[in-house]
Amino acid sequence: MKISMMINNDIRQLEVDINEYLVDTLRNAGLLSVRRGCDTTSCGVCTVLLDGKPVPSCSVLTVTANNHSVTTIEGIQEEADKLSDFFGHEGADQCGFCNPALALTVYALKHELTNPTAAEIKHYLAGNLCRCTGYVAQERAICKYLGVES
Ligand code: FES
Ligand code: FES
Incomplete structure (x- = not known):
């Protein structure tokens, strides 16, 4: 499905799978500073800011970030x-x-x-x-x- 996200102050239109996690979407978009560690919400290395709040991107479905703002270290x-x-x-x-x-x-x-x-x-x-x-x-x-x- 098509979604829109503000990533590091840029509005991005992205085509994502319904069951895709934010860590994958961001890495696929070239933001390789977003790391994958445990993949079980335990280590925090995948943390990004969603509307300014830290979240583990390995457990956030990308579709839930539709029309929201995401910040990575590049931002x-x-x-x-x-x-x-x-x-x-x-x-x-x-x-x-x-x-x-x-x-x-x-x-x-x-x-x-x-x-x-x-x-x-x-x-x-x-x-x-x-x-x-x-x-x-x-x-x-x-x-x-x-x-x-x-
Ligand atoms: S990869 Fe460890 S919390 Fe997300
Ligand atoms: S995991 Fe090496 S500096 Fe934290």
């Missing part, structure tokens, strides 16, 4: 670069596989929570798993980016 590049600098300074850069999804979730958090505590940040990011190692450096970098105490 927030400037902000992602700023966050990436904090990751670099705090030694939080690892393989990078989870970074686009994590950056999108941090971006959503920044717009949703005013003056979040470190505990609230941790809670908000709980759905974004990193397979490389611990989260301490990531948390430190994110707190510095948000300007809150870690």
